[in-house]
Amino acid sequence: MLFRNCVIVGSVVLIAACARMDHLGKPPTFSSPRATSEHNAMLSPGLPLRSDAQGPTERASLWSGARQSLLGDRRAIQQGDILTVVIEIDEEAEISNATDRSRSGSESLGIPGLFGLPQRLDERLPDGASSADAVSINSTSSSSGDGSVKRNEKLTLRIAATVIGVLPNGVLSISGSQELRVNFEMRELLVSGYVRPEDISRQNEITYDKIATARVSYGGRGQITDVQQPRIGQQVLDGILPF
Secondary structure, three states, X not given: OHHHHHHHHHHHHHHHHHHHHOOOOXXXXXXXXXXXXXXXXHHOOOOOOOOOOOOHHXXXXXXXXXXXXXXXXXXXXXOOOEEEEEEEEEEEEEEEEEEXXXXXXXXXXXXXXXXXXXXXXXXXXXXXXXXXXXXXXXXXXXXXXXXXXXXEEEEEEEEEEEEEEEOOOOOEEEEEEEEEEEOOEEEEEEEEEEEOHHHOOOOOEEEHHHOEEEEEEEEEEEHHHHHHOXXXXXXXXXXXXXX
């Protein structure tokens, strides 16, 4: 059992070390764009949900409604299409709560006359003791609490996302990633979610508040991020130690 635990700890340390070896003495490398779901969606556009018959007259028409025509709708509508996601977050929340509770109680029980037993009992008690108040209980409790939450977030980003799938109800599943390297630090931006085709503007853009199940990640990796993060051993101890 001890050997197994040592192997597990050693594996975790080795994985963490390998992740840092990527940018040891060099800038972090870009992830391969060919190993993404966006690239696979562009290679395999998938089958259309319905088949629309198109006659020879429509192909030769000057006012054709096809996407490649002058009046065609060029918004993202099928798997492999690209649209722009506009992320503009400017939110502020402030919550303050206060509670105060107090309680006091008193209980007293006396047996001044019970078949003459208290009088005989008092004769046997030490001087100053009496059975007049046989039981007396007093209790007092109080509690108070204050809590406050204050958050202020502001983020403005634009990213191109790819339609990686079309659900049976016509909703589009999108996913996008962006990497920007500055010196030895890599900035990563990821976005994914589900959008309705009618929510996409004529400029082929959609705001983040119209994305269902939106997942937005803005972070980075590199030498500066490694210094800011606690070591793997410290993280393990923080999760194990109860104090």
